[in-house]
Amino acid sequence: MASVSATATGLSLGSVSIAVSRPGRAARPRRCPCLASLARSLRPSARPWRRNSRHAHRAMTDSTRPLPLALVEAxxxxxxxxxxxxxxxxxxxxxxxxxxxxxxxxxxxGQTAWVAPVRDRAGAELVLKIGWAHPEAIDEADGLGVWSGHGAVRVHAAEQTHDTSALLLERCRPGTPLAARPEPxxxxxxxxLLGGLxxxxxxGHTFRPLQVMxxxxxxxFRxxxxxxxxxxxxxxxxxGIALFQxxxxxxDRQVLLATDAHAGNVLAAQREPWLLIDPKPYVGDPAYDALQHLLNCAERLHADPTALAxxxxGLLEGVDRVRLRRWLFARCVLEAPGDPALADVALRIPID
Structure with missing residues (x-):
């Protein structure tokens, strides 16, 4: 949660996601020679997978396209x-x-997944996302399944193993990130979007409660x-930590949350004007779901955190403003070890 990093969303060329990392995460190291060598050795090949009479699919062979640098470094x-x-x-x-x-x-x-455009047998444009398994994203496919395309991308297939999560997802066109639009x-x-999600x-669901995270x-943090x-x-x-817990x-209500909803994780689409990608579903307090966006609006957050919250x-139906202030105060405290200026932000948020 302490540092801010930019990562490609993977659902559209040029899409950028701004995310605040989890607490305790070290700063990204300089890329070492061994990883540069590995990236070169794993470059995709110039031929895409094509169906033919003898071979189902072949790896692509475009030597100018190495593995994504962000993924290799992470x-x-x-x-x-x-x-x-x-x-x-x-x-x-x-x-x-x-x-x-x-x-x-x-x-x-991105930093945890390899993401590429694909076409299925019928020629439909989709996205293949293959990531290493990590706790916060365990229920991504199930969450997208519950939303069934309402406000979020559709999931067409999914596979989960002990160390890998794979998703076949709807592709957003044009795929411009909401982050390209003015913050208001x-x-x-x-x-x-959140109101619909x-x-x-x-x-009988198996989504974890927000309390777990x-x-x-x-x-x-401790x-x-x-x-x-x-x-x-x-x-x-x-x-801060006592209030956070x-x-x-x-x-007063428990709903399915995205928990990572911010402007970099929302893309322009044709089926709906905007669609959410990369959710990390939990069940809990809807007020929590606004936090990632608020933290990413750095200039407004530091200028007047109370006005921003x-x-x-006021835009979120059923969300109490004092409750959202409390969440923002607690989360700023949690982020402050890596970004000391957020301690000052927290101190300027009235929570009573």
Whole structure:
């Protein structure tokens, strides 16, 4: 949660996602020679997968398109280079299984997934997303299935193994990110999308409660401060983390959340004007879902965090403005070890 990073969404050429990373995550290291060599060795080939009478599909061979740099660097940081080496085989296997013609991956790419445009046997444009398994994205396919294309991209196929998540997704055209639009417009679009996404999860669902994620982040925060006690005022830290962990249980309604809804994860489309991508579904307090967008609106956040929170609460149906202020205060405290200016932001947010 501490640092801000830019990553390609993968559902449209040039789409950019701005995301605040989780607490305790180290700064991205300089790219090392071994990873540069691995990226070259795993470059896709010049021929796309094409169906013919003798061979179902072939790997593409465009030597000018190496693996996405963001993915290669993140693999080193996360200790996933062995997983990265299995990627060409996984792409080839899924291309055969799902009858896909696969093009070059999007550049610069995301940090946890290889994403490329594909066509199915009927010629429909889709997106293949193959990522390493990580807890926050476990339920992406199930969440998209519940939303069934209403406000979010459709999922056409999915596969989950112990270390890999693969999704075959609707492709957005033109795919321009909402982040390219002025922030006041972003506020309105996101509020409209979230209002439609906040549905009751189906009976017997297996989505995790928001409390699970909150408790995990709180523990990481405490470990970070224990290792570096001078990072943040201890009183502010105690107040912020206590509120952060109390808020989920005090919500008056529980809905399916995206938890990573921000302007970089919303793309212009034809079926609907805007569609959400890359959700990380949990069930919990709808007020939480506004936070990632608020944190990404850095200039307005630092200038007047209360006005920003109140504006967003006014656009979101059923979201209490004081409750959203409390969430924003707590989340700013959680981010502050990596971005000390957010401690000052937190102190300027009235929460009573």
């Amino acid at each position: 693999a080193e940081q996360e200790g996933r280079t062995a997983w990265l080496a299995t990627l060409p085989g996984t792409v080839a296997r899924l291309a055969r299984a799902w009858s896909l013609s696969v093009e070059a991956p999007f550049q610069p790419g 417009e972003q506020d309105e679009v996101l509020a409209g 906040w549905v009751q999860p189906p009976a 909150v408790d995990q982040w709180a523990e990481e 470990q970070q401060l224990a290792a570096e006690p001078g990072l943040l005022d201890s009183g502010l830290a105690r107040e 109390r808020l989920p249980s005090s919500a 109140d504006r967003m609460a």
